[in-house]
Amino acid sequence: MINPDELKFDDNGLIPAVVIDAKTQKVLTLAYMNKESLAVSMEKGLTCFWSRSRKELWLKGETSGNFQHIMSIQTDCDKDALTVYVTKAGPACHLGTDSCFNETVYSNKNSVPFTPESLMELIQGRKTNRKENSYTTYLFEKGIDKILKKVGEESTEVIIAAKAGEKKETIYEIADLAYHIMVLMAEMNISLYEVHKELASRHIIDHKVKQEKMI
Numbered sequence: 462m463i464n465p466d467e468l469k470f471d472d473n474g475l476i477p478a479v480v481i482d483a484k485t486q487k488v489l490t491l492a493y494m495n496k497e498s499l500a501v502s503m504e505k506g507l508t509c510f511w512s513r514s515r516k517e518l519w520l521k522g523e524t525s526g527n528f529q530h531i532m533s534i535q536t537d538c539d540k541d542a543l544t545v546y547v548t549k550a551g552p553a554c555h556l557g558t559d560s561c562f563n564e565t566v567y568s569n570k571n572s573v574p575f576t577p578e579s580l581m582e583l584i585q586g587r588k589t590n591r592k593e594n595s596y597t598t599y600l601f602e603k604g605i606d607k608i609l610k611k612v613g614e615e616s617t618e619v620i621i622a623a624k625a626g627e628k629k630e631t632i633y634e635i636a637d638l639a640y641h642i643m644v645l646m647a648e649m650n651i652s653l654y655e656v657h658k659e660l661a662s663r664h665i666i667d668h669k670v671k672q673e674k675m676i
Contacts (some may be wrong), residue, residue: 465499469541475511476543480553482560483532483546487578489553492519494543499534500607505663506531508545527551548655558585577653580640584647600644608648611641 492510500568501509508529520527529547587597622630
């Protein structure tokens with residue numbers, strides 16, 4: 462472990478900090494720290510940056526509640542850049558998305574793996590930058606009533622397919638339902654993290670109930 466005094470800050474007294482989700486390894490944002498904000502970050506265990514636009518310290522989540530709890534801070538071989546691994550209590554971006562990196566510049570379809578997080582980012586991107594002739598854009602333009610109607614329709618399709626014992630068709634319909642639920646989540650500014658957190662809390666409760674029944 463190195464001494465923070467060994468870090469190399471630029472001529473403005475800043476060092477770039479790439480914030481990464483410790484669970485998903487997703488890059489959340491790129492911000493800057495100075496010696497003071499780094500000290501605050503290490504003292505509180507929460508990300509604190511230097512706002513270049515406001516010229517002041519910025520404790521992430523102080524107003525929004527979307528704190529980033531620091532797991533570790535690492536530097537590169539030149540000691541002039543940081544990676545900050547965090548667990549986040551909400552969206553990382555001020556637009557309400559899990560990450561600030563949502564717009565694709567280039568994508569090699571043969572090498573980019575699918576993840577629920579990448580699908581949610583695409584959906585959220587359609588909400589903020591509505592692409593023409595996009596079905597997702599169409600749903601956002603029609604609003605909550607249309608989205609809820611589609612969720613209801615797809616739920617019914619899942620029930621019909623499952624009742625018929627059609628596994629392949631049920632998988633297809635579950636995928637349709639999952640997509641429309643994620644559109645609903647984006648419309649209501651609900652993140653995957655919030656649903657994950659809720660499911661995790663229920664798992665703990667269920668685990669306790671099972672233990673009690675076994676006694």
